[in-house]
Amino acid sequence: MGGAAGALLEVRDLHVSFDTEAGAVPAVRGVDLRVQRGETLAVVGESGCGKSVTALAILRLLDPSGRIERGAVRFDGQDLLGLSEPEMRALRGRRIGMVFQEPMTSLNPVFTVGDQIGEVLAIHRGLGKRERRAEAIRLLEKVGIPAAAERVDQYPHEMSGGMKQRVMIAIAIACEPEVLIADEPTTALDVTVQAQILDLLRALQQEMRMAIVLITHNLGVVAQFAQRVLVMYAGKIVERSDVATLFREPLHPYTRALLRALPSRSAHAERLVSIAGTVPSPLEYPPGCAFCARCPDVLPRCADDEPRLEGVEAGHAVACWLHAGTGAR
């Protein structure tokens, strides 16, 4: 973890909780992340581990019941948590874009896709009606939609899921943001379409030199796409590494379990491997490591004593007692 001062997006010690009838439920419990210009950072974890909440917290778009308890979010030197709502709005969609999981319902059913792409151009670039339409067509072409000049006047229900996700991407990149947060961008799509969308994102990233924060539960996607990976479990980061190291030498038992659970094409395994047990409810996180109840290598101290994220070698850190103190090597 170099002390690179020029991180474009930096989150430090982020804590988010949600008010429920059962009290404040912690969803994110001390997440740190740094994204450099032009790089791709993957955030991996099961549903409910706090990945999406982290992303929404960065953009300050949590539900009214969600609250950022503490932590800092800095983007290009600005403290995002200290900005006013209008300043935040000026940033969203212009310098930080986001694409999320549900392309089927993310587009407004009563407007044409051209109108919806045009909206972001009206908000941030103040383009007139005719310019918006021309730009929308150009953007549709850029995200690989054939016959863009006709598609621009279509309504969302006339398009397939992959096509809609392309439209969402066109909206997200319309103002050439410096960071694109992609929250499970391919989860709702067919496998073949998934690959196309990932290829598109990669091509756009190279062309526009934007950083991508890729949130996913799919390690296969991570391997193809990211340079660095954060593995999250129960609202915390349990392992941080570059992609090659993570796949070669996963340290946290949770990461190992995730990798084992990845279906392989060559193996003759007839059964899919799964991780025993379930994620603990946020209401009853143990005082120690949240993974201890499912961990095959659990130590006596794991249940009560919480391991901290510690570096074991350059660019590789893990929060696990199995590896505590090995960083001196």
Added chain:
Amino acid sequence: MTRAAAGPWSDAWRRLRRNRLALAGVVVLIAIALACIAGPPLLGLDAETTHPQLRHEPPSLAHWFGTDALGRDFLARVLLGGRTSLLVGFAATLASVIVGVAYGAVAGYYGGRLDELLMRVVDFLYGIPYMFLVILIMLMFAETARGDPLPVFLALGLVQWLTMARIVRGEFLVLRNREFVLAARLIGAGDARIIFRHILPNALGPIVVYATLTVPAVIILESFLSFLGLGVALSWGQLVSEGVSVVNPIRSYWWLLVWPSVLLASTLLALNFVGDGLRDALDPRAQR
């Protein structure tokens, strides 16, 4: 929004066009409205001049609808009364739509305590018998504004917006959690833009349907008020009321009751058919 043929509004229009009853309703409404607006000047009718020698003339070629107790041409009076009734119906509905949509949108969009507060106010106003409210307002204005239908709009609109507010609030409560609203926030849209550009168009179906059904409700209310003698202007309700008062077993001036009643009933029926047709056309459950 009329550009592409596949938009949600053109879908609805296609469904509406297949509904014969609703189409007939539209035709009847347009015919009655045109007659009320253009009829009197076109036919050179005069609703005010009295002809003492022509009192209670039955319908004839000279006076198609007959004449009333003062010898005034009854066709002219029915058409003028129709103007008032239709104007009251549409204006009060418009007022209720504006107030109800704004109120319901704010309550549903922001939710939480504000919603609680706003909706308890609505509940409270619901609790007051609306006739009482309307009569109170009418009496307040009765002295200052004789013959001016504005207080009627106000009084009726004030009562009708409550249900509209509830409907809109319910729609907004559901729609604000849809992904496209989050997507709009993600591109930097503010509350006003989200409310008016993103959510409202999606809630327009129920609003249009309820508004269409509010028009006849208001016309009935106004007629009822006129019937009770609380109306302020010449309207169908008032004419029916006068018509009823001259019905007696010795000499019946049937035309004084029949014409305004028939026109009032046809208008109400047509409006209800249109409203039902719109509901069928715009009901999201009817879509694939």
